[in-house]
Amino acid sequence: MKEKEWSNSVGRPSNKAQRRAEIVNALQSVIARVGYEGASIQAISKEAGIASGLVHYHFQNKQEILVELVHSLTETSVTRYEELKKNASNAQEKIEAFIDAALALGDGSNEQAVAAWVVIGAESIRQEEVRELYKFTIARQLEELRNLLQNYAHEKKKNLSANSIEHISTMVISAIEGAYQLAATASKITPRNYAATTLKGMVFSVLDK
Structure with a gap:
């Protein structure tokens, strides 16, 4: 990576990291309301505003989140x-x-x-x-x-x-x-x-x- 390209990328989270953070924050919101048992992948994806498939793409299961x-x-x-x-x-x-x-x-x-x-x-x-x-x-x-x-x-x-x-x-x-x-x-x-x-x-x- 060229120096200019590297310096421009420092401090910026990747799209993958940002999406994972959004999913984690969504789980936090859901379990705060309904507990862990009620936090289905569907509920998490709805809270995050993404498709359920994207949750599975970034995390193997709910426990990993x-x-x-x-x-x-x-x-x-x-x-x-x-x-x-x-x-x-x-x-x-x-x-x-x-x-x-x-x-x-x-x-x-x-x-x-x-x-x-x-x-x-x-x-x-x-x-x-x-x-x-x-x-x-x-x-x-x-x-x-x-x-x-x-x-x-x-x-x-x-x-x-x-x-x-x-x-x-x-x-x-x-x-x-x-x-x-x-x-x-x-x-x-x-x-x-x-x-x-x-x-x-x-x-x-x-x-x-």
């Missing part, structure tokens, strides 16, 4: 966290950025993605490949939180045991996953935008004992 959606949601979550973390100058602000990235409304929040993630959590019980990806995502989150908490303890000159850090990290992830479940299933009977502020308050009340 779901796996791609797990990757997509994970990348989006990490990107939001990294953007919020840019403005953090210490460990406390980075912990706040982590929680806000997961739970706060506003720029980058996506209620449909939250509902889709709840469906993915349910499917992780039934599908081994999805379960392994789900576990990997949770493991990455726990590792990041452990590092943040260790840095917080160092900056604040607090004596946090490895066991305490493990428990607090797990508590945070459990609270986030629980908030997602409520947002997807009981949003009309729970306060709006409560989760991030409440969880940050709980975490720092434990840390500052």
Whole structure:
């Protein structure tokens, strides 16, 4: 490829990549409404505005689209966290950025993605490949939180045991996953935008004992 041709192609997604992304986004929309079982290839293709045959051309089956959606949601979550973390100058602000990235409304929040993630959590019980990806995502989150908490303890000159850090990290992830479940299933009977502020308050009340 000539230099000019190569430079003009950089940063532009191929038609194939764009179509695959559209199909993945369509699955996200459908499972957020009707769950994974209700997300037929016909429903996905209708949501994407394409023929069913094109879905089969790009993906072997529905599970393959779901796996791609797990990757997509994970990348989006990490990107939001990294953007919020840019403005953090210490460990406390980075912990706040982590929680806000997961739970706060506003720029980058996506209620449909939250509902889709709840469906993915349910499917992780039934599908081994999805379960392994789900576990990997949770493991990455726990590792990041452990590092943040260790840095917080160092900056604040607090004596946090490895066991305490493990428990607090797990508590945070459990609270986030629980908030997602409520947002997807009981949003009309729970306060709006409560989760991030409440969880940050709980975490720092434990840390500052």
